[in-house]
Amino acid sequence: xxxxxxxxxxxxxxxxxxxxxxxxxxxxxxxxxxxxxxxxxxxxxxxxxxxxxxxxxxxxxxxxxxxxxxxxxxxxxxxxxxxxxxxxxxxxxxxxxxxxxxxxxxxxxxxxxxxxxxxxxxxxxxxxxxxxxxxxxxxxxxxxxxxxxxxxxxxxxxxxxxxxxxxxxxxxxxxxxxxxxxxxxxxxxxxxxxxxxxxxxxxxxxxxxxxxxxxxxxxxxxxxxxxxxxxxxxxxxxxxxxxxxxxxxxxxxxxxxxxxxxxxxxxxxxxxxxxxxxxxxxxxxxxxxxxxxxxxxxxxxxxxxxxxxxxxxxxxxxxxxxxxxxxxxxxxxxxxxxxxxxxxxxxxxxxxxxxxxxxxxxxxxxxxxxxxxxxxxxxxxxxxxxx
Numbered sequence: 001x002x003x004x005x006x007x008x009x010x011x012x013x014x015x016x017x018x019x020x021x022x023x024x025x026x027x028x029x030x031x032x033x034x035x036x037x038x039x040x041x042x043x044x045x046x047x048x049x050x051x052x053x054x055x056x057x058x059x060x061x062x063x064x065x066x067x068x069x070x071x072x073x074x075x076x077x078x079x080x081x082x083x084x085x086x087x088x089x090x091x092x093x094x095x096x097x098x099x100x101x102x103x104x105x106x107x108x109x110x111x112x113x114x115x116x117x118x119x120x121x122x123x124x125x126x127x128x129x130x131x132x133x134x135x136x137x138x139x140x141x142x143x144x145x146x147x148x149x150x151x152x153x154x155x156x157x158x159x160x161x162x163x164x165x166x167x168x169x170x171x172x173x174x175x176x177x178x179x180x181x182x183x184x185x186x187x188x189x190x191x192x193x194x195x196x197x198x199x200x201x202x203x204x205x206x207x208x209x210x211x212x213x214x215x216x217x218x219x220x221x222x223x224x225x226x227x228x229x230x231x232x233x234x235x236x237x238x239x240x241x242x243x244x245x246x247x248x249x250x251x252x253x254x255x256x257x258x259x260x261x262x263x264x265x266x267x268x269x270x271x272x273x274x275x276x277x278x279x280x281x282x283x284x285x286x287x288x289x290x291x292x293x294x295x296x297x298x299x300x301x302x303x304x305x306x307x308x309x310x311x312x313x314x315x316x317x318x319x320x321x322x323x324x325x326x327x328x329x330x331x332x333x334x335x336x337x338x339x340x341x342x343x344x345x346x347x348x349x350x351x352x353x354x355x356x357x358x359x360x361x362x363x364x365x366x367x368x369x370x371x372x373x374x375x376x377x378x379x380x381x382x383x384x385x386x387x
Contacts, residue, residue, distance in 0.1 A: 021341040022113075023052040023059070023384045024087045025349065025356060026069035026078045029377030030095045031102075033333050033352050036300035040095050048376045049078070049089060051113060052347070052356075054340045054384075058371045059347060059358060063118050067109055068092035070102065071351065071380040073147075074175040074189075074220045075279050075336030076132040078381040080113075082139045086159060087111040089120075090130040090144060091381070104129040108144060112159050124161040126152050132176040132221070136183045137386045141204055145174035145188050151199065153206045167208050169197050173242075176222040178231070179386070180260060185209075187231060187258075187265075189219040191240060196222070196233065196258070198265060214267045216254035217241070221279055221336075224260065225286035226387045230317060231258040231265070232289050234280035250275040250296030250305025255289065255315075257322050269322055274311050279337035279349065284387045288361055289315040289322055292330055292337040292348050310334045312348055312359060314366040326366025331357060336382030345369075349379035356382075 030044040046066035053062045069077070070093040077091035089109040093102045106129055110122040128148025135142050135156070142161060144152040149170035154161040172192025179186045179201070186199040186206070196219065198211035215233050218240030224231045237253040255277055257269040274295035281290045296307035310333065314326035331350025338347050344362040356373040359366060 020084060021054040021384070022080055022084045023054050023338055023347060023382065024078050024080045025050045025052060025336070025375060025379050026067060026089055026381045027354070027375045027377030028069050028071040028380045031071050031378060033298070033378070036298055036303065036306060040097070045376055049087060049111060050375055051087070051118065052373065054345065054347065057345065058369075059340070059345070059373065061373060063113070064376065065111065065118050065120070067111065067120060068094065068105065069380055070104070071335065071378060072102065072104075073131045075349065075381045076176045076221050076383060077130070078383050079133045079135045079142070080383060080385050081135055081156070082137055082386045084385060085112070085114050086156070087113055088133055088135065088142060088161070090133045106130070108133070108161065110159055110161060121159050122161065124154065124163070127166060131174060132189070134177045134179050134186065135386055136179045136201070137181060138183060141201070143177050143179070143186055143188070143199070143206070145177040147173045149174060151177065151188055151206070153204070155204050164204055165206060167199070167206060169208055175220050178222045178224050180224060181226055181228040181387070187213070187222055189215070189222055189233065191218055191220065192242065194219065211264045213258055213265050215256045216270060219256070223281045225282045226284040227286055229259070229261050230282055230286055231260050232256065232280050232282045233258065234277035234291060236276050236278065239276055247303065248305070249303055250299060250307070253277055253293070255280055255291050257289070257317070268320065271315060271322055273313050275305070278335050279382065281337045281339050281346070283339040283343035283361070284341055285343040287317055287343060288325070288339070289317065290337050290339065290346050292334040294333050297332040308332065312337070312346070312366070314361065328359070328366055328368055331355070335380050338382050338384045341384070341387060347382065349382050351378040351380065354378055
């Protein structure tokens, strides 16, 4: 696991971090997608984490450090605590040139963002390779969804994670996971078995409920708005399921809108989007849904579904339904997407271009601001502070 530092632009504790809009991006530097094909260049730089301050426009990187990260999996394999003190990094992997493929490790990395400079201060073992992770608003509980079908539960004390429990949820892989804002429940996505499993949370006790929510095929990433009314799930279709030896040509996929207003939770709408909505987000104010879709930009040149760029698709929630509100070109093989805390801007990871793009929705329509944030590797996971 790399531990050396790449750069630090903001030494020491970030003043008033709890009042700032902090976002973390992890970047996989050992992997490059070249015209839709996987490559692993020799002697790459270390994978990295960028801390981004989006309190005012334009968002800017204030610190960077080396971590172990991967593009493989949902783009929610990183989380930041509500006080801005810690970042937790999931899904570590490393490339073995002898074997010609990546090896997936079973641990979480704890980053102290208040250290001078910020650094990885601990690792915590998991039984299976961890994917999506989530921290509650209280900042004392972390959940990690794993490819082994379990959810690992950790207490957070200072800069340490303490294992609390491990829940068996599925016989297949899990992907994204998120707490409801009041902390009383969590949603975890059943990537291989389809749908959402609902976890009940009481203090640091977490248990699997019998409640399930319908989604599309291969649910992948999930987000909730600040008042806890809505959740949104991106479904990546057959491309997200194991054993896909057949050729796929960029079929349309779906995003699911879930009403969290009452229990049991229920899906109220399935929205058609271009292929592979890798990243989805709902604005903190509950007005907007953003889906960052690959739209064939992940496919090789000889595939009839190949397109040069993905799409960022916007929906507006009005009257309990989501309505199309914008559609703009995005990067090649895009990954994660988040809203700023004021719901005015969208940050989107352009993996091949190795940059984050900033879009605006403050005018009531989707606009590409043209602002780009360069990063040291292919951006792979993106999360904001709990809202």
